[in-house]
Amino acid sequence: MRVGITVYPSYGGSGIVGSELGKELARRGHTVHFISSALPTRLTELNESIHFHEVEMMSYPLFEHQPYTLALATKMVEVAEAERLDLLHVHYAIPHSVSAILAREVLRAERRLPVITTLHGTDITLVGADRSYLPITRYCLEESDGVTAISEYLKRATIETFGFDRIEVIPNFVCGEEYRRRPFPELRAQLAPRGEHLLVHVSNFRPVKRPADCVEILARVLLQKLAVRLVMVGDGPERARVEHRARSLGVAEACTFVGKQPRIVDYLSVADLLLLPSEHESFGLAALEAMACEVPVIASRTGGVPEVVVEGETGLLSDVGDVEKMSADAVALLRDPERRQQMGRRARQRALERYSTDLIIPRYIAFYEKVLTGGGA
Structure with missing residues (x-):
């Protein structure tokens, strides 16, 4: 054709x-x-x-x-x-x-x-x-x-x-051959120089994606004395506001804004969790790509996201704007690497079996x- x-x-x-x-x-x-x-x-x-x-x-x-x-x-x-x-x-x-x-x-x-x-x-x-x-x-x-x-x-x-x-x-x-977890030690060392956990967000930084919620989540996770950094992939109208909010919360040094990237899979491969706090998602492509890379998803329970992310199996879902629960979910998974890895493996399995x-x-x-x-x- x-x-x-x-x-x-x-x-x-x-x-x-x-x-x-x-x-x-x-x-x-x-x-x-x-x-x-x-x-x-x-x-x-x-x-x-x-x-x-x-x-x-x-x-x-x-x-x-x-x-x-x-x-x-x-x-x-x-x-x-x-x-x-x-x-x-x-x-x-x-x-x-x-x-x-x-x-x-x-x-x-x-x-x-x-x-x-x-x-x-x-x-x-x-x-x-x-x-x-x-x-x-x-x-x-x-x-x-x-x-x-x-x-x-x-x-x-x-x-x-x-x-x-x-x-x-x-x-x-998602293409399972392209989107799979691979070691990128240099990128990991660059983003987490002290071996910190990595939270990753991928979007076009539109208001509907609520990227500022990621900074709110980071601030709350850091209060639990966890070594963690936030990597923000993408660009758009909300970026300046998110950067300002990070400075206001005193967590700017724990945030890295890498802009638009041609190879999202590299960043997902070094991620421990994906944050998707969107106000609305008809599907949640970023969640699917993360799942294929064995990354559990912390997301809003909105739109088509629950069709992709299975609560408790491939990720954890919260009401839109509930950064307190999203933070608690992130802390729970970061403190339980075995559960996080099992969830990641189930996420990839679901991604390949259905999508x-x-x-x-x-x-x-x-x-x-x-x-x-x-x-x-």
Whole structure:
């Protein structure tokens, strides 16, 4: 198949999933064309099976804001014609589905170009915050030739919000060969020069991720006289506030902000625990990647996280904002290395048994084939 994939190129779950999906499709003999405003995250190598087409923005004085949706649709038409794409797979309904549906209609007289939309969560929460988006989002869902969601939670939320139920749940995935715990003594020594325990947080530092809660947790764990450091991986709008909070709590010297990293697996491999105190997660990709690296997860009980993290088996869950319990959970696991290691082993087992690429990628391919033959969702 020749598949066009559009994602936000930012440091977030949907961009990661879209990039990894394209790479896995290419490994299985398909040709993938990424159509985006910039090279998607995790897409570090292009070859005869993986191509990138940059959306070029038009600069015209009439427009106060550049019309990205139209520019994207134009590029989709151009690539679909030139590369004879079999389908377009867009991640996020707004604005990507709008562009893909427009491109499909432009080409309708010449050929069929199915559009598949994958929901990642903000599609739904955006409508929750601004109901004016509801009609256009519902239109995108109804006009897509196939719709997938990354969790059962997100499917239920979509049905509740839009009354739309033609959705196939295909969860996020992880490559067990790439995401496995390996020794990185130099990195470990750099991050924990005195042999401290390492708490790791990975996100795009948006408010919904509540990264400041990680600093609150660290401060409480340090009060228990444990040698521990916090490693914050990623960047975003909340970073400055989190750094300020660390200084205010007097724990800045125990925090390391490493920014965006191309190899998250290296940092997860040296982690003792992952902190995921998000206000909302439709799935929790960071949790899955940590589990594959045998890292127990301390997380909020929200959204689709309980589908991924099994309470008491692969991690410990708390109410959103309950930093006291998250801190106590972290202390309990750090003081019991045998329990922590057993939990880590069970975490990897669950990650591979339910979410490995060998299980999930064939489901995407089967869904593509169903849509191409007119089955849809």
